[in-house]
Amino acid sequence: QVQLVQSGGGSVEPGGSLSVSCVASGASARSYTMAWFRQAPGKEREFVAAIRQSGSNTFYSSSVKGRFTISRDNARNTVALEMTSLKPEDTAVYSCGAGRPVLSAITSADMYYTWGQGTQVTVSS
Numbered sequence: 001q002v003q004l005v006q007s008g009g010g011s012v013e014p015g016g017s018l019s020v021s022c023v024a025s026g027a028s029a030r031s032y033t034m035a036w037f038r039q040a041p042g043k044e045r046e047f048v049a050a051i052r053q054s055g056s057n058t059f060y061s062s063s064v065k066g067r068f069t070i071s072r073d074n075a076r077n078t079v080a081l082e083m084t085s086l087k088p089e090d091t092a093v094y095s096c097g098a099g100r101p102v103l104s105a106i107t108s109a110d111m112y113y114t115w116g117q118g119t120q121v122t123v124s125s
Contacts, residue, residue, distance in 0.1 A: 002026040002098050002114050008080075009094060009119035017084045020119050022096035024077040033099055034072060034079040037109055038092035038121075047107035048094070049081060059106055064090075086123040093118045 008020035022034065035050035049070040050059045058070050067086075072079040079096060097112030105111045 002029045002032060004096050004098060004114055004116035006094075006096055006116035006119045009121045011122040011124065012086055013125050014087055014123055016086050016123070017082070018086060018121055019080055019082045020094050020096075020121065021078055021080045022116050024079070024098060029077045029098070030074045031100075033101055033106065034070075035097045035099070035106070035112060036070060036079075036081045036094055037097060037112075038090075038094045040089075040092040043092075045095075045109050046092075047109070050101075050106050051079060061107070083121070086121075088123050088125075090121060091123050092121060094121050095119070 003025050004022050006022050012018050033052050036048040037045050038048050039045040047061050051070045051072050055072045067084050069082040095118045096116040098114045099112035101111030
């Protein structure tokens with residue numbers, strides 16, 4: 001079973017940048033698709049981005065495409081989310097997940113087996 005530990009996040013003004021990272025440990029950590037989801041107060045968990053095992057295939061929600069970049073370093077079992085041009089509506093708790101979803105379900109939180117502890121990202125002036 002893979003374990004995920006997150007770091008990063010914090011507070012920034014609109015237009016600023018932040019990053020969040022997730023370190024995976026345990027057996028076969030590199031064999032998982034990794035994804036970031038977020039949940040704002042009073043809202044459902046929302047897909048943000050995903051990256052396949054090799055790192056060559058990435059997926060983004062329309063709300064973050066062009067502003068966020070997901071990457072992974074399999075040598076360090078790390079996945080990162082670089083966030084630029086942040087908006088107040090990006091404020092949420094961001095969580096990384098590990099799973100093996102088929103392509104049609106890659107945006108579904110139900111397809112991810114293990115989650116990090118969550119990291120707060122706040123965008124406010």
